[in-house]
Amino acid sequence: MADYNTYRSAQGVGTRSAVIDEGLRAYMNKVYGLMAVGMGVTAVAAYGVSTMAVDATGQLTQLGTAIYASPLKWVIMFAPLLVVFAFGAMLNKMSVQGATMVFYGFAALMGLSISSIFLVYTPFSIVQTFLVTAIAFAGLSLWGYTTKKDISGWGSFLIMGVIGLVVASIVNIFLQSSAMQFAISILGVLIFAGLTAYDTQNIKNTYLRMAGSDQEFLGKTAIMGALQLYLDFINLFMFLLQFLGNRE
Template identity: 90%
Template sequence: MADYNNYRTAQGVGTRQAVYDEGLRAYMNKVYGLMAVGMGVTAVAAFGISTAAVDAGGQLTSLGMAIYASPLKWVIMFAPLLVVFAFGAALNRLSVQGATMLFYGFAALMGLSISSIFLVYTPFSIVQTFLVTAIAFAGLSLWGYTTKKDISGWGSFLIMGVIGLIVASIVNIFLQSSAMQFAISLLGVLIFAGLTAYDTQNIKNTYLQMRNSDADFIGKAAIMGALQLYLDFINLFMFLLQFMGNRE
């Protein structure tokens, strides 16, 4: 009788574990799916805008002059940063569908912000850097997902590093120091490599803590997770491009 009860207990635990694994897998697939679509929106927006900004003779069009040769470029440069800070507050007031559209709108705005890479770097080096970034991101994210090591302690140091990068980048806009830019790029690669693993584990742990919550809450959490990984990928790509990109 005791053996039968033990068998039933083990069977129940196994069933719950299977349900948990299936739920986590579906949740992570949604996070990565949203992120992938966001990356696609960014790529299309960046390429489309850069193409429209340059005419057949290689000269800036009126759109290009407005984007790249006027004070508007500073607005475009810093607008995504402002949207990121507002995203969390807006997320709580929106439906899942509305939050998804906001995320895609942000991805399009990010495409506008980084569109100048198509004017600065060769297409081959952009594609090459993107592939290297994708491979590195996949490996780092997989490690963050599967590791048994608790890396939650990295969070405060990595966030401090990001703040330091933002301040240093703003200062270097005026200093135009190549040595400082090299140091910023190197630190940027290391910081966002660490954030990729950290955010992946944090997204997984978030699901474990709130897997019994309502579908609306879980859906919004998936969108926020997609935004975090999206930003990790974009920043890792941009910093690697400064090392690997061949200029036009």
């Protein structure tokens, strides 16, 4: 009887573990799927805006002048940062469908914000940098997902690094120092490489902690996870473009 009870207990644990593993795979697929669609929205928005910003002679149109050569450029530059903070604060009050639409709207706004890369860098170098970023991101995210090492302690240092990057980038807007920009780019690549692994492990652990929660809550955490990985990818791409991009 004891052996039978032990078998039933082990069978129950195994079944529950299998259910959690299956749920985790579905959850991570949803996170990566949302992120991929967001990246697609950003790419289409960035390219579309850049083509409308210049005419056949390569001169800025009225739209291009408004976006890149007027005070509006500062609003466009900092708007995504404000939306991220607002989104995080209001997520719990939104439905899953509403949060998803806001995420895609943010992705389009980010595309507008970075659209100037198509005017500054050659298309080949943009595609090349994107592929390099995708390979690096995939490797870092896979390591974060599979590693047995607890890297949760990285979080506070990486967040402080991001804050330092934002402050340094704002200061360098006025200083226009190429040496400072080079240092910012190196640190940016390192920090967002670390954040890619850290965020992936954190998203995985969040699901394992909340596996019994309702689907509405898990849907919202999946959207937030997609946003985190999306920002890691975009920032890693932008900093790598400083090194790998060939200017027009």
